[in-house]
Amino acid sequence: MNENILTLAGVHTHIGAYHILHGVDLQVPRGQLTLLLGRNGAGKTTTLRTIMGLWRASAGRIEFNGRDITAMATPQISQLNVAYVPENMGIFADLTVKENMLLAARWARNIGQIDEARLQWIFSLFPAVEKFWNHPAGKLSGGQKQMLAVSRAIIEPRELLIVDEPSKGLAPAIINNMIEAFAQLKASGVTILLVEQNINFAKRLGDTVAVMDNGRIVHSGSMREMAENEELQHSLLGLAI
Structure with a gap:
């Protein structure tokens, strides 16, 4: 079985006249929690929506469990045991x-x-x-x-859970509860892809991290490595964790 449950290779997304994703390459390891980080407007939400088929990739390939889902409709993708929690919660x-x-x-x-x-x-x-x-x-x-x-x-039961900014606007006590819940979900075998702006949330939960800028992945690696490297944090995110 492939160690990556989800793979994006050279994914481009256009929304109307706008070219939002410019060749995204992303790997989500099976059984881990992967953080997708980046400044506002970097393309994180567009990446999630493209994975789920809500916006169609204009080029590139998206694979889930080795299966090409690039052209699949959202209901078909959800039936593969993929769940998505959008930023507006829905x-x-x-x-x-x-x-x-x-x-x-x-x-x-x-x-x-x-x-x-x-x-x-x-x-x-x-x-x-x-x-x-x-x-x-x-x-x-x-x-x-x-x-x-x-x-x-x-x-x-889900194999992959995709969540867009779960801690946005939440009080610290509720964020701690959410962190514990995601930790239990991961321990139960669920793979999680998370967009998150709360760096403490990211540092406590993340196994791997990918950083987006201008519609591309500009860094990928372990969350621990990023958490321990302030120079890397500043160069990629403009802040220190």
């Missing part, structure tokens, strides 16, 4: 937390058909999901909505 505000979770459980027609052990595991990761089970999702706080968004993504 929850249904007028539905309850329970109804949001049921919608995400594709093969369940009612809540009783959801794997009870898995549901209890999710409750242990994100207690707020259980606490507000019958509340409208739109009434949750920002942190609670983020917990719900991740919970929906993992209501069924």
Whole structure:
């Protein structure tokens, strides 16, 4: 089995008249948490959306588990046990937390058909999901909505979880809870690709890191190496971790 669960080779993406990705080469090792870092506007979100088929690559190749998914539609990609949590979380505000979770459980027609052990595991990761089970999702706080968004993504077993800025706008206590949840997810065998601006979040969780600039990957390596090298941090990100 290939050690990389996801590979992008020379991927270009155009959005209308704009050329956003300029030949992205990215490898996501199986069973690890890979951080995608970079300044605002570097192309990180476009990379995630292109992987998921929400925007179509105009050139290059995307492989998941050795299978070419470059031209696949988003529903087809999700059926390969890939889940995506966008930056805006994408929850249904007028539905309850329970109804949001049921919608995400594709093969369940009612809540009783959801794997009870898995549901209890999710409750242990994100207690707020259980606490507000019958509340409208739109009434949750920002942190609670983020917990719900991740919970929906993992209501069924996933091989790859792709998350765009999970700690954005969250209080430190909730960020710590999110870090622990992702650590448990990784320990359970889920491969995670994460876009994150919170450097402490990245340093505590990341195994490997790729840095984007102007629509390209300009550095890839271990998170530990980057965390210990201030000169590298300044040259790539303009800051020190």
